[in-house]
Amino acid sequence: MTEARSSAFLELRSAFERGDFAAVRRLAEAQLARPLDEVSSEERRAVEALVARTSPGRLATLIYGIAALIVLAVAGYWVIHAHK
Numbered sequence: 001m002t003e004a005r006s007s008a009f010l011e012l013r014s015a016f017e018r019g020d021f022a023a024v025r026r027l028a029e030a031q032l033a034r035p036l037d038e039v040s041s042e043e044r045r046a047v048e049a050l051v052a053r054t055s056p057g058r059l060a061t062l063i064y065g066i067a068a069l070i071v072l073a074v075a076g077y078w079v080i081h082a083h084k
Contacts (some may be wrong), residue, residue: 009043012050021054 008031015023028051031039039047 006043009046012047016050016054024050024054 012024012027028047031047
């Protein structure tokens with residue numbers, strides 16, 4: 001990973017190590033929007049790997065979705081039956 005040491009990548013890596021995942025996504029979006037001839041393929045893969053590590057897992061997404069459906073179902077039931 002010798003080529004992936006540009007200042008933008010180092011800033012992105014620093015944000016990742018600090019736990020600032022919003023900054024990682026913002027900086028990665030800027031890096032990936034650059035033309036292919038400006039960013040090496042190795043650096044692009046490293047940026048994509050960091051973004052993948054900050055995205056929520058499938059299980060977490062599924063659990064949050066199910067929890068949201070349960071909350072909506074309970075709230076809907078309460079609204080419908082609150083007037084009796």
